[in-house]
Amino acid sequence: MAKYRDGQTALLVVVDEVEGLVGPWRRRYNASAAAGLPAHVTVIVPFLDIERIDAAVSAELASLFAGQEPFGVVFERVGGFPGVRYLAPSAVDRFRELTGAVVARWPEAPPYGGVHDEVNPHLTVANGQPPEVFEAVEAAMRAGLSIAAEVSSVSLFVHEGRRWHRSAEFRLDG
Template identity: 50%
Template sequence: MADDVQADAFRAGRSGLIVRVPEAEPAVGAWRDRLDPAARAGVPAHVTVLFPFLDAGLIDDGVHAALGDLLSHHRSFEACFDRCGRFPGVLYLAPAPEPATRFRRLTEAIAERWPENPPFGGAFDDIVPHLTVAQGQDESVMARAEAGLLTGLPIVARVSTVDLLVHDGRRWERRASFPLGQALRGHLGR
């Protein structure tokens, strides 16, 4: 099932929700450009919040409003990516435990609101927040990339928005950005 999700990832109309991590680009950009097909298709360094999300044809003003409202109840936070991790065929940066919990809560809240779209199509039992650097490479390539990445850690990032990406058949494009914590700021008079 995970292979089916991966093979279908670049279909026109496919969408996903991510947290961009521009602070990681200096450390991971060159590796991702060579070793991660998503980077070559326009996806920036990121942590996936929910993929796949709704088909682009189903994303209307009501979905935007629901996402905005839901995400407004989650405060922005700081994430520290302090180590590398591996899944079969994947090398990634892992956030420290507390930010990982915050990423998981975002995923859980959106998946609860749209249960027809479980994380990664329901292929995995656990939600493991991560920033993919390389996938589908042989072990020696992954080991070189990991050794190169370790010299640039930790990476500290501010998490304040969740972006909606949609694939147009060629590339991923950002369609909307939803700020975290707007309801809390409004409630506090800011």
């Protein structure tokens, strides 16, 4: 199960359109869902600690994302990493652009804390489960795909206590 710290933040693209398909599976088999995060594709986690996010940083985030064009995405396939099953978005380059723009401004906040060399945009459905659970998740996901969504904002989430809460939303207005 993922370990989150109080005051930790994340920049996420929330994908409400997939919640009907992935929600029940995520609530059972995904640590971030259990901690209050909706279905999402990560832009940056962890981002700056909340005490560093003042009005100036919020304004910079708003400006940075306002310069980005909204875009469409389709989830048509299930993918996996060791111990993870996810929905793969069609617009990986656009998600990488969002991540790259944030990292260019705040290089001290690399994606996933710098643990992974490559950014691989995905929407995690299940993690840390036995093979038979992953097989059931994959079968259910495949039966419900394809799902289209419009990416028009990035949300700032903050971990407070035991749960994540949406703190702000930044529109893509390019």
